[in-house]
Amino acid sequence: MSEMSTGLTATLILLAIALFVHEPWRWIGIFIGNRIDVQSPWFQWVRSVATALVAGLVMRLILFPAGALAGLGLGVRGLAMASGIAAYFLLGRTLAVGVGTGALVLVVAQSLFG
């Protein structure tokens, strides 16, 4: 498969995978979402499933990261995440402040303890 990573063959493979095994989930979701009664317990349940799923993704990205983030210690990553959440709640619930604080703490903590 790796020898096909360049060129038109790879483009066609990527297109086929995107169109036939990835995009259909979106189509099914739209189909269901178009018909579901938003007051029904089913809709409320799907909403909770989507929320828990994204929260799980967050933990995976922090605890089991890929690439350069994996080079930083777990303590540094955890501290930065906790600082971002704390800054969000303590400093006026602004998204940019929380994200910015988290990034800043990551850099400082890595420079001090890394």
Add this chain to the structure above:
Amino acid sequence: MIPADDYEPPRPETDDAAEWRGLSRSAVFRRGLAVALTVPGLILAASSAGFGALSRDAGFSLFNSVFMMAAFFALPAQVVMVDQMARGASLSAGALVVTLTGIRLLPMCVVLMPYLKGPRATRLGFLLAGHFIAVTAWMEGWRRLPHLPAEHRLDHFLGIGTGLLGSTLIGTAFGYELAGVVPPLVSAVLLFLTPVYFLLSLIAAAAALSDRYAIVAGVVLGPPIYLLVPGFDLLLTGLIGGTIAHFAARHREARP
């Protein structure tokens, strides 16, 4: 913690809707495009740069890296795709993991769809909107659309999606070209921005008690489930955590 009033997704219009009155469809679309220049848009562009660098490492051409970004428009699917190809996995194994990461888009599309329905909705509009549903665009739609008059929601979301798609394509190309030039700490910060933004957005958008329970359930259950069944972890975390949160919130709210 005080339980929120029972949440109804297409909320009645708020006062914010007044400022959208009388805007043309293209003005509404352009306001959506501008979301690409806000913090979430910039974070997504930075994450895309991380993907561009990863894709280059795996031996993909610049064109195919950018094409993958446009065709999937979902970073987790792209990352596993690149990872599988780099490890020389078979095409069917690659397709299987990609489809597993795609399942998570289903509930996200279901819950955003009621916002997109409106007098100007068309089937093509829905399909396009669906393609833009990945975490960032979903999050921004979730936060912003309730404040718009119903007739503007689809146009605005298409603007959000188009703007974010543009910034991811530019980000991917940048990351591809700059790979290896930036120090590892900078790359690490870029990769760190995404989860922090996701979590804070979930917290910001949590309106009902079940939302808050679902966040906690996902955070607690995600790691052990990942260790037990990697590959199926997101789906299982969503199903188990979401179900627990749903019934716990109903139980709690049913009490006097």
